Amino acid sequence: MSAKPQNAPAAAGEELALEIERVFNAPRSLVYAAWTDPVHATKWAPHGMKIIHTEAELRPGGKIRVGMRHVNGAEHWESGVYREVVANERLVFTHAWEDDEGNRGPETLVRVEFEDAGPGRTRMFFRQTGFSSIASRDGHRQGWSESFDDLAAYFGTL
Amino acid sequence: MPADHLSATFSALADPTRRAILARLAGGETTVSELAAPFEMTLPAVTKHLKVLERAGLITRGREAQWRPCRLAARPLREVAEWVEQYRLYWEQRFDRLERYLDELQQEKPHVRKTAKRAGRSRRRTRT
Secondary structure (H helix, E strand, O other): OOOOOOOOOOOOOOEEEEEEEEOOOOOOOHHHHHHHHHHOOOOOOHHHHHEEEEEEEOOOOOOOEEEEEOOOOEEEEEEEEEEEEOOOOEEEEEEEOOOOOOOOOEEEEEEEEEEOOOOEEEEEHHHEEEEEEEHHHHHHHHHHHHHHHHHHHHOOOO | OOOOHHHHHHHOOOOOOHHHHHHHHOOOOEHHHHHHHOOOOOHHHHHHHHHHHHHHHHOEEEOOOOOOOOOEEHHHHHHHHHHHHHHHHHHHHHHHHHHHHHHHHHHHHHHHHHOOOHHHHOEEEEEE
């Protein structure tokens, strides 16, 4: 990234991607379980949110669906399908927010990888892509703008 | 943030050649033939891509009839970046929660928490 001139758009030369790297003070199996085991998966909701439903068919092609309720009562649902499931190593799944009728908004692809980072520590690589294909995939503008409004409203509640 | 603008921007960005053109323009304004050179593409093909980019408001073109120079227009890209940024905030916040939750779990089992003190706060690197 450093080769780019200042103010150059991050989206220009490569696929638009969101990347986050974190090191957690927990063994790999536990960090992986936090993503996959409903017992743990409900415990790290966004601020002000409570996870009220989790569904995770942990296999390629298996469905994921998570429901959350904000303290103000508003519900938010996200869903997707697992593309890759490698225990303690890698999860790849599609991700989209749903509107009130359960219609899925723009879909992105999430990839999470886990590796050892010393005794009892785990480095997690998170990468979300697909932002730039959203509009072309999602031909009907109405659906797109509605789901975008949802998303904007959703982030506004955080 | 107007969703229509974002749709047009995303459509325009969905093509790798157009992203490459934008990357070149990030280095400064240039002419169509200069743009076409590295792409092994005919001038009309490049012009077609430029029209898509121009319609999406991602570039502007000079009015000089002879060599209408192409310039990068930053605003729509900034809108996309902001949208991605919202997602980033969402995940960062969740990962903060995850970090605390994992710490809580480890505290319940002190024998597996040997390295925690030394490790301190988790390192993070983000890129959009």
